[in-house]
Amino acid sequence: MSFEVLSGSGIYLDHNATTPPAVGLKSVVTEVLEYWGNPSSIHWAGHKPKILMREAREKLAKLLEVHPMELVFTSGGTEANNQALRGLYLQAQEDSPERRRVVVSAVEHPSVLKTAEVLHSMGADLQIVPVSREGKLDLSVFEELLKTPVALVSVMYANNETGHIFPIKKMAKMARAAGAMFHTDCVQTLGKLPLNLGQLDVDMATFSGHKFYGLKGAGLLYCRRGVRWKTQITGGAQERGRRAGTENLLSIVSMGHMVEALSSVESYAKSMGELRDYLESEVQKRISGIEITGSASKRLPNTSHMIIKGVDGEILLMNLDMEGFAVSTGAACSSGSPEPSPTLLAMGFQRDEAQSSLRLSLGWENTKEEVDQFLDVLEAVVLRVRRLES
Numbered sequence: 001m002s003f004e005v006l007s008g009s010g011i012y013l014d015h016n017a018t019t020p021p022a023v024g025l026k027s028v029v030t031e032v033l034e035y036w037g038n039p040s041s042i043h044w045a046g047h048k049p050k051i052l053m054r055e056a057r058e059k060l061a062k063l064l065e066v067h068p069m070e071l072v073f074t075s076g077g078t079e080a081n082n083q084a085l086r087g088l089y090l091q092a093q094e095d096s097p098e099r100r101r102v103v104v105s106a107v108e109h110p111s112v113l114k115t116a117e118v119l120h121s122m123g124a125d126l127q128i129v130p131v132s133r134e135g136k137l138d139l140s141v142f143e144e145l146l147k148t149p150v151a152l153v154s155v156m157y158a159n160n161e162t163g164h165i166f167p168i169k170k171m172a173k174m175a176r177a178a179g180a181m182f183h184t185d186c187v188q189t190l191g192k193l194p195l196n197l198g199q200l201d202v203d204m205a206t207f208s209g210h211k212f213y214g215l216k217g218a219g220l221l222y223c224r225r226g227v228r229w230k231t232q233i234t235g236g237a238q239e240r241g242r243r244a245g246t247e248n249l250l251s252i253v254s255m256g257h258m259v260e261a262l263s264s265v266e267s268y269a270k271s272m273g274e275l276r277d278y279l280e281s282e283v284q285k286r287i288s289g290i291e292i293t294g295s296a297s298k299r300l301p302n303t304s305h306m307i308i309k310g311v312d313g314e315i316l317l318m319n320l321d322m323e324g325f326a327v328s329t330g331a332a333c334s335s336g337s338p339e340p341s342p343t344l345l346a347m348g349f350q351r352d353e354a355q356s357s358l359r360l361s362l363g364w365e366n367t368k369e370e371v372d373q374f375l376d377v378l379e380a381v382v383l384r385v386r387r388l389e390s
């Protein structure tokens with residue numbers, strides 16, 4: 001399937017960091033700029049912005065099979081995760097103070113892990129569910145942790161570095177039976193897998209527009225009807241008092257614009273999956289000492305994470321960049337850090353293995369020709385780097 005994005009200056013294989021905006025957004029930008037009013041204004045200038053926001057909310061709600069009022073616009077995934085964890089925990093402390101336990105997985109995005117640590121410093125009993133080297137989350141530990149009163153559980157739908165998918169539906173059911181709230185970070189899921197939030201039966205879920213070909217600066221917090229939480233952004237009455245601050249209309253409308261394309265996600269997932277499988281089988285044929293991370297476990301169809309033995313990931317990345325390929329060693333938010341990925345260390349990888357990692361994340365627009373070009377360059381670069389490092 002073909003899909004048009006704004007082109008960069010090379011071949012882009014880092015869609016888990018951010019996606020290039022859809023070409024169709026050019027006309028959205030021009031249109032929304034005409035309507036610069038404040039969506040909360042009662043006068044003429046606020047009318048169209050209000051309508052544009054309502055349309056975006058309705059389209060997104062239909063896609064996710066939830067009620068429009070269950071969606072709260074935020075500034076992105078980080079804010080939505082902060083709102084969910086802090087908001088649910090503080091509400092639980094008011095409603096049932098005996099529920100002090102907070103449960104997260106070992107491989108959450110820093111916007112969840114670091115927020116959970118803040119809750120711990122505020123008195124929460126923070127517990128971590130381990131994830132194996134193969135990318136499997138330990139459900140027996142989770143079951144055990146639910147035996148003490150839990151305020152909230154936050155487990156991501158799919159991991160940003162390795163692409164591993166966790167059994168959210170099952171975990172949400174277990175959490176609910178134990179009386180705990182359940183939040184899931186779906187930032188890496190939308191645009192890569194079909195998603196029906198109603199069926200998942202979670203209390204809260206996080207999304208971010210710039211991961212599904214929209215603009216940066218807007219995200220979504222799904223908040224199931226009836227769920228109470230304390231907003232962390234206080235001020236005006238926007239979003240029915242659930243998230244104060246004048247809305248980022250342009251980015252919000254860009255998310256709504258993506259809904260039509262997102263309804264074809266099944267076909268995109270299929271083509272990305274075939275391309276990813278081809279890439280992995282070719283890499284293993286052409287380059288020695290490759291370990292694909294947890295390839296037997298359930299993964300996002302676009303993500304390939306691998307350890308390339310004897311090759312420093314940062315050096316590899318810089319060499320590939322010089323050849324025009326955008327890839328990463330792991331999460332974009334921690335790149336440039338000399339420390340190996342906390343996610344990989346938590347999964348039991350050694351430091352030197354974690355420092356030899358490469359993450360490739362494909363998008364709807366990538367082609368076999370691009371992957372073939374990448375394979376040729378990767379093979380040559382790995383040879384060169386190994387020669388220099390030996």
Ligand SMILES: Cc1ncc(COP(=O)(O)O)c(C=O)c1O
Binds near residue numbers: 016079160209
């Ligand atoms: C799993 C996950 N959660 C949350 C975020 C944060 O989203 P945002 O960049 O919109 O703040 C990211 C971004 O990389 C992510 O991958």
